[in-house]
Amino acid sequence: MSGRRQDADARLVRRTTWTVGAWMTAAATLLVVAVLVAAASIVLGQIPLSSLLDRRHHEEMIDVGGLDALAGVVVIGVLAIVLACALSLIVTRRAVAPLVDALARQRRFVADASHELRTPLAVLDTRLQVLERSLSADDPQRGIVAELRGDSRRLIAVVSDLLDSLDVAPSGRADPVPLAPIVESAVSSIRVLAEGADVRVTAAPIEPHVQVAIPPASLHRALVALLENAMKNSPAGAEVTVTTAAGHTQVRIAVTDQGPGIRGIPPERVFDRFAHADPPAGDRTGARTGFGIGLSLVQDTAGRFGGGVEVTGTGPDGTTITITLPRARHGRGDAS
Structure with a gap:
């Protein structure tokens, strides 16, 4: 096919x-x-x-x-x-x-798929809500059900964000949102997959007053794509870290892995859809590392809200990909 x-x-x-x-x-x-x-x-x-x-x-x-x-x-x-x-x-x-x-x-296609997914996801979220309410407060499964319901709500938000992304014109404006909860949520979502691959995912603390001008669902989707890419390119026992640097007008979120680095293609080409890099040194299978469409969607998402994404470092010790987003100003409590 x-x-x-x-x-x-x-x-x-x-x-x-x-x-x-x-x-x-x-x-x-x-x-x-x-x-x-x-x-x-x-x-x-x-x-x-x-x-x-x-x-x-x-x-x-x-x-x-x-x-x-x-x-x-x-x-x-x-x-x-x-x-x-x-x-x-x-x-x-x-x-x-x-x-x-x-x-x-x-x-x-995106519009049809998103519309078709909305109703089943809404039904799933409703059933999880009913299940959560039926459990007693001391039931050991209550926390897992709550996590499942949180995942379903995030998936519904991703579908809505996909519909919003059909507008090819830059959005330009977005309500300020705290950055820390979004990063924590993305790290928590990817940890389930990372544990199976024996990869640790950690995030440095973020000041609670740091806000960005991008919808939470959009940023969550972009960060999950970056973390998934870093996890796939990390060997067993490695660590993926998320660090944040808040400047006066911009916020930079860096995702760093401990993989072999980008080989065989220019680093900026990893944001092309279905780009492929050379296999790591010593890999006898000859399989080329694929980046799919995840990083391309990250670039599209950041660009829609006045930001960008780039490879800020790559080598035998790992690769760092950084998202740059406009910093939102909201009041007296916001420090530089």
Whole structure:
């Protein structure tokens, strides 16, 4: 199935390439023809067509005044510019049409999937709420049920955030939210997976007054993606750490692993969808490390709210990926 999908994508790219190339050739041809027609009109203005085609009559030169030549050059130049602009618009529209269609299909898929997931998740959360209420206060399973309900609420928030992300324009504004609870929640969510991989996940303390201008669900989703990537690239017994540095206008959240580092591709390319790095040294399987779409979504999420993400360090001792977000100011209690 994957091979057939890749073949279809390759055929689409080739077909689009040939189409764009044909349109560019046609545009260049029309531009050349227009210049030739303009030049021919100047010649025919001096020499009648009958005389020009008469082999017995040979014209050595044509007489064009300086003002006429200047006017002709200006007219030809203006017509060439107008024609080039018109053809460029047509060719560009033809070239980006497949991209527009692909984006539309992607948005429709995300919207349909999110809408379909909302109702089952709401039912799941309601049933967990009923189960939680049915347990006595001293029941040892009550804490686990509470955690499950918290996970379901976060999943509902992620689905809502996916619907919000369909707006490709930058959001620009978001209510200030405390950073510490979001980081703690993301670390708690990934610890369940990290324990199975024998990887420790820790977070440095964050001042309670530090706030960021991004929806909690968006930031939680981005941090979980970073932590999951760090966990997958860490050997057994390693540690993944989250540190925060709050500046005057920005907050930097760094996720550091103890993996082998990014190998085989430039560090900035790990944010490309389905980017692959070389396997660690000594790995006999030859399997390439994949980054999936998680880091790409992190980049999209940070960018939507005026932030960014980058690889701030990578080497044999580990990799650090840092999210930068606008710091929110909310009142007198906020210190720099």
